[in-house]
Amino acid sequence: MGIPYRIYTAATVLVALVAVFLASKSPATPESSFSPVQGKNGTVLFFVNTEYGLSNVHLATISGLLEKYPCTEIHVASFPRTAPKLQRLSALARRKSPDARDIYFHPLPGPEYIKAFSARLGVQGKSVHYLLHPPGMKGLSTLISRVQAAISPWEAEDHINIYTRAGEIIQDVDPSVVVLDTTLQPAIQAAWKSNRTHAYISPNALADNFAGDQPNWGFLWKYSRMGSDFPFPMPWRKIPENIIVTAGFIYSAFVRSDFRAIRKQLEAHGIQDPPRSSRLNRPWIAQYLPGASIPLDFIPPNVICAGPIVLDEVPAIEQDAELTAWLSRAPTVLINLGSLFTYKEEHAKTMALAIADMLAKTNVQVIWKMTKEGNYSDADVLPPVQEDIEKGRLRISEWLSANPVSLLETGNIVASIHHGGANCYNEAIAYETTPFALRAGVPQVIIPMWFDLYNYAQLVEDIGVGIYATRGTAPNWTAENLRKSFLKVVDGGQESLGMRKKAKELGELAQKEPGRLTAAREIARLAILGTQHGGLC
Ligand SMILES: *[C@@H]1O[C@H](CO)[C@@H](O)[C@H](O)[C@H]1NC(C)=O
Ligand SMILES: *[C@@H]1O[C@H](CO)[C@@H](O)[C@H](O)[C@H]1NC(C)=O
Ligand SMILES: *[C@@H]1O[C@H](CO)[C@@H](O)[C@H](O)[C@H]1NC(C)=O
Ligand SMILES: *[C@@H]1O[C@H](CO)[C@@H](O)[C@H](O)[C@H]1NC(C)=O
Numbered sequence: 043m044g045i046p047y048r049i050y051t052a053a054t055v056l057v058a059l060v061a062v063f064l065a066s067k068s069p070a071t072p073e074s075s076f077s078p079v080q081g082k083n084g085t086v087l088f089f090v091n092t093e094y095g096l097s098n099v100h101l102a103t104i105s106g107l108l109e110k111y112p113c114t115e116i117h118v119a120s121f122p123r124t125a126p127k128l129q130r131l132s133a134l135a136r137r138k139s140p141d142a143r144d145i146y147f148h149p150l151p152g153p154e155y156i157k158a159f160s161a162r163l164g165v166q167g168k169s170v171h172y173l174l175h176p177p178g179m180k181g182l183s184t185l186i187s188r189v190q191a192a193i194s195p196w197e198a199e200d201h202i203n204i205y206t207r208a209g210e211i212i213q214d215v216d217p218s219v220v221v222l223d224t225t226l227q228p229a230i231q232a233a234w235k236s237n238r239t240h241a242y243i244s245p246n247a248l249a250d251n252f253a254g255d256q257p258n259w260g261f262l263w264k265y266s267r268m269g270s271d272f273p274f275p276m277p278w279r280k281i282p283e284n285i286i287v288t289a290g291f292i293y294s295a296f297v298r299s300d301f302r303a304i305r306k307q308l309e310a311h312g313i314q315d316p317p318r319s320s321r322l323n324r325p326w327i328a329q330y331l332p333g334a335s336i337p338l339d340f341i342p343p344n345v346i347c348a349g350p351i352v353l354d355e356v357p358a359i360e361q362d363a364e365l366t367a368w369l370s371r372a373p374t375v376l377i378n379l380g381s382l383f384t385y386k387e388e389h390a391k392t393m394a395l396a397i398a399d400m401l402a403k404t405n406v407q408v409i410w411k412m413t414k415e416g417n418y419s420d421a422d423v424l425p426p427v428q429e430d431i432e433k434g435r436l437r438i439s440e441w442l443s444a445n446p447v448s449l450l451e452t453g454n455i456v457a458s459i460h461h462g463g464a465n466c467y468n469e470a471i472a473y474e475t476t477p478f479a480l481r482a483g484v485p486q487v488i489i490p491m492w493f494d495l496y497n498y499a500q501l502v503e504d505i506g507v508g509i510y511a512t513r514g515t516a517p518n519w520t521a522e523n524l525r526k527s528f529l530k531v532v533d534g535g536q537e538s539l540g541m542r543k544k545a546k547e548l549g550e551l552a553q554k555e556p557g558r559l560t561a562a563r564e565i566a567r568l569a570i571l572g573t574q575h576g577g578l579c
Contacts, residue, residue, distance in 0.1 A: 078239045080218060085115045086569045087217035089208060089229035091155045092121040094381050096225050098465045099245045099329065099561070101127060102353040103221070106562025108135035108142040114569050117215045119148040119208060119229070134356055148211045151203045155225060156382065159195035162301075163188070169415050170382045174517040177271040177496040179283050182290045185269050185493075189294035190301060192493075194227035198307035201228050205313055208232035219568040224251075227315075234316040239568055241325035243561060245464040247501075248328050248345065249336040250494055255322070256339050265336065267291055271496040271513065274336050274504050325568065327351075327561045329468050334505060334548045336497075346564050350468035351557035358452050361444035366452060368437070369409075373456040373477040375400070375532060377410040378446055379489060380461045384415035389519065390423040396524035397436060398426040404532050406456065407435045409449070411442050453477070455484055457531045459511075462488040462495030471507070471545065472552045483507065483545020485531040485538065489524070491517040507545040 088104065090097040097120070107114050108131065118128055128145045135142035153161070156170075165172045173188075175181035196204065205228035212220065212232060220233040220240040233240045244251060250268045253261040266272040267287040272280040299305070322342050330341075331349035341347065359366040377393070385393070390412060397408055408430075430436040442449070447469055449455055453476035460466035470484045486508030488499035496516070502508030511527035512519050531538050 077237075079237045080571065081238060082115070082216045083218055083571045084113050084569050085117070085215060085217045086219055086221060086565055087117045087119065087212065087215050088221045088223075089150075089226050089233070090118065090120045090124065090223045091226050092123045093154065093156055095245065095463050095465055096155060096223060097124065098353055099243050099327075099351040100221065100223060101131060102351045102558035103243055103327070103561040103565060104128070104145065105131050105135055105354050106556075106558040107565060108132065108145070109138050110559060110562055111566040111570075112139060112141050112143060114566055115143065115146070117146040117148060117211075117217065119150055119211045121152055121154045122149050123154065125149070130356070134354065146215075148215070150207055150229075151200070153196070153200060155195060158197070158200065159191055162191040162195045162197070169384055171384075171386070171415070173382075173492040175269070175492055177269060177490070177516055179286055181269055182287055185287075186290050186294040186298070187300075189291065190298065192225075193295065196228065198304045201304070201308060202311050202313070204228035205232050205311075209235065212236045212238060217569075218571055219565060221565055228313075231313050231315060234314070234320070235312075241327065241565065241568060242321075243327040243351070245329060245351075245468075246494060247335060247464065247497060248330045248338055248341065248347075250497065251321075251326070251328070252338060252340075252342060252345070255342060258339075260339060262288055264339075266497060266500065268494045269492075269496055271490070271500045271510065271516070273500060325564060327564055329464065329557060331471070331548065331552055333551065334471050334507075336501065336504075346560065348557035348560040348564075349552045349555070350472040351561055352465075352469050352472045353447060354558065355445055355448040355451065358444040358448035361448055365409075365437075365443055368407075368434070369449065369452050369454040372405060372407045372435075373475075373532075374449075374454050375406050375408045375457045375459060375528070376446065376449055376455045377408060377412075377459040378442065378466070379411075379459075380463050380466065383461055383491070384413045386415050387418040387422060390414065390418070392519050392521045392524065394423055394426045395521035396528055398430065399521075399525045400528040400532065401427070401430045401435055403529060404534075406532050408437070409442070410436065410438045411440070412438050413440050447473075450484065456482075457485050457487065457528075459487040459489070459528065462490040462498035464494070464498065467498045467502070468557075471548050472556075474546060474549050475542075481546060482542035483547070483549045485509075485541035485545055487511050487524075487527045487531055489516075489519060505544065505548075507541050507548065 088100055090100045107116055125147050128147055132145055175184035208229040209232045220238045222230050222233055222240055222242050224242055224244045249265050253265040262285050263281045270287055323344055326344050327346045327348050329351050330347040427436050450473035456475050458470040470486045473484055474481050475484050486502050488502055489511050490496045490499040499510035503510050509527040509530050511524055
């Protein structure tokens with residue numbers, strides 16, 4: 043059928059593409075002459091998006107700075123929705139160390155990242171269902187058409203406005219270090235232009251960010267490309283498909299000239315991307331934890347492996363005392379497919395069936411965050427779980443009245459069912475659960491639907507801490523595959539015990555030094571001039 047032909051075609055274009063890719067990696071200009079503008083001692087300026095999945099690692103680092111490095115002055119430039127989150131951080135930090143300072147907030151002009159991304163793809167409204175694609179080669183055409191928009195989604199005028207404002211903020215604040223979000227391209231360009239010391243904090247897997255830098259062309263045969271669900275180590279039979287997907291990626295990121303008009307306008311404005319080589323000589327803080335991440339053969343020396351960078355939260359009992367009391371009644375399963383996903387009627391029905399089955403066969407209770415998309419009523423989807431709701435074994439809400447980390451922190455969450463977001467993954471790794479006689483880790487069930495969510499779904503199986511629920515049907519779900527996966531992690535059988543044990547080992551490793559403190563230490567070291575170790579304050 044079509045496949046051998048496609049492999050052949052892909053193999054021929056691949057040679058050309060890899061040449062482009064490797065060429066773009068060679069250092070553009072030697073930087074020996076680079077002498078950064080120094081800035082005000084101890085002043086840190088963060089540029090971050092507002093979406094939870096993109097900026098949570100930065101917020102966590104800020105909380106670490108507030109708590110441990112009170113001599114740093116912290117500025118944050120972001121979209122207005124970030125401001126109240128920063129107020130909460132300050133309030134929480136002040137409880138732990140009364141001399142924690144305020145954070146200075148600098149609003150950026152919009153639109154926010156996801157809004158710009160949807161608009162770029164011509165999508166109206168809040169739904170993110172346009173993001174859904176199957177993993178691997180089947181999803182490749184969708185992926186290819188999205189890569190450039192994902193790298194930088196703003197229209198020229200908005201992009202220029204953000205860039206210009208970012209430059210002004212840098213001038214005004216005069217920071218000794220600028221901390222960047224890898225998905226806020228206009229700020230990256232402004233920081234580059236300003237010649238300031240800068241560092242990146244990324245929620246993403248190192249294997250996604252640095253696959254191309256691995257020896258022996260590992261990115262072709264060893265590391266599963268973002269958006270695929272090949273195991274690690276990669277079986278031989280998956281290599282051809284990985285090569286095709288990789289070629290598609292390289293093509294979409296480096297060759298395809300989407301949005302040419304926008305690029306022209308940015309160039310006319312003097313806006314330039316940093317050279318690719320700069321990724322290898324600026325501090326890059328990652329949530330990499332040995333054993334809990336795909337191992338890399340080569341970790342670039344500029345990378346700081348912080349492990350899970352999890353935001354400290356106000357205890358759940360203070361956020362919702364009644365919910366917290368309910369949590370302590372029985373081992374609880376948390377179902378939260380992230381802040382973006384909304385349930386169409388079919389999704390809600392399928393999930394309700396799977397939950398009903400889990401509740402019938404085990405003694406757990408369930409908290410399910412569910413936002414509807416479309417005009418359907420509870421009566422259309424909830425009959426299978428009606429009795430459980432009445433008995434108080436299932437709670438459904440559009441918003442969690444206590445955030446997921448604080449729920450995990452109670453020790454009552456015995457399994458986390460999520461969409462495969464980097465933060466959900468890392469939070470579940472970092473926490474333990476205690477309703478069982480012995481302390482245990484929190485196993486995960488992942489229902490991935492786009493991009494790197496597939497890589498996390500595969501990862502939990504590779505390292506033995508969870509289940510990829512929808513293998514073979516993703517991005518679609520069936521009640522059958524959800525049901526089986528849920529039971530595997532909560533039925534108390536051999537497999538579920540093994541996952542809890544493995545997750546516990548990783549959690550202990552993660553807690554040795556919480557990632558947010560490692561990240562804060564690194565940023566303080568960069569910010570406080572003329573000291574080797576930072577934080578001498
Ligand atoms: C940054 O450095 C370059 C080359 O060293 C110089 O031409 C440029 O004017 C500097 N820009 C700023 C904003 O200092
Ligand atoms: C939703 O459905 C109900 C009844 O089925 C109808 O009365 C209502 O107008 C609908 N709303 C929208 C926004 O379509
Ligand atoms: C998912 O469902 C859609 C619509 O029902 C269907 O077109 C598609 O083929 C399904 N995908 C997979 C991988 O089963
Ligand atoms: C920066 O501040 C720290 C303490 O806050 C101090 O130890 C250090 O000497 C200062 N560096 C410079 C270059 O002034």
